[in-house]
Amino acid sequence: MVWSNTGPRAEQLPWHFGHDLARVGLDHRHLYEEVRQAVSPAPVVGISEVVWEGVQARGLDNRLKDLNWLSLHKCLPVRSIMYRHSLVQSPTCPRSSCGREETVRHVFWDCAFAGVVWARARVLLGLVRGDFVLTRLERGVGRARGTDRVRFLLWLLMSLFKRGQWEARQNMVKTGRDWGVEGIVRRVEGDLRGRMKREERKWGQHAARERWKGGLGLG
Incomplete structure (x- = not known):
């Protein structure tokens, strides 16, 4: 996993955690990340x-x-x-x-x-x-x-x-x-x-x- 600026560092997990957690789905940070990606906020309208x-x-x-x-x-x-x-x-x-x-x-x-x-x-x-x-x-x-x-x-x-x-x-x-x-x-x-x-x-x-x-x- 590559660190990114898409969210707080605390919400990002090393790559070797992601694979196992995707299978068990018990880690709250992993679940939160899945929800956040599924419902990404829309861009602010009207500001050029x-x-x-x-x-x-x-x-x-x-x-x-x-x-x-x-x-x-x-x-x-x-x-x-x-x-x-x-x-x-x-x-x-x-x-x-x-x-x-x-x-x-x-x-x-x-x-x-x-x-x-x-x-x-x-x-x-x-x-x-x-x-x-x-x-x-x-x-x-x-x-x-x-x-x-x-x-x-x-x-x-x-x-x-x-x-x-x-x-x-x-x-x-x-x-x-x-x-x-x-x-x-x-x-x-x-x-x-x-x-x-x-x-x-x-x-x-x-x-x-x-x-x-x-x-x-x-x-």
């Missing part, structure tokens, strides 16, 4: 390869990758989901001015607050690629063409703004304090400045500014 490569782009922090994964698979603990499990009293958006059902798509795209956040985000996205259009909202990508670096910067900006929205939402639910759009923008810009500073120390100021499209207007 291009989108998956973008939201899991090399260079993104693991936390950003995790948030992107949870967002695409609608696994974040929003109120519509928690309400179905009787964990909250209402499925509506926690923003008092909204009143609509809070789904994952609502948090990041459909809420009026999210619309204002993305209006601010488009300014930075336009500095990276002037003809970029944010379409297919739930997937968070439009014409993300260009060099690998340009595509990475677009995905990084979208991921940072999504993280900002989610953290702002979590903070509001926990403490009742709203960061507002400007609070999210300041946190995203602060994160970008920190990344640029680290690259300046690594590559030098001139090379780093070229990699960051002249500093994205952040000074």
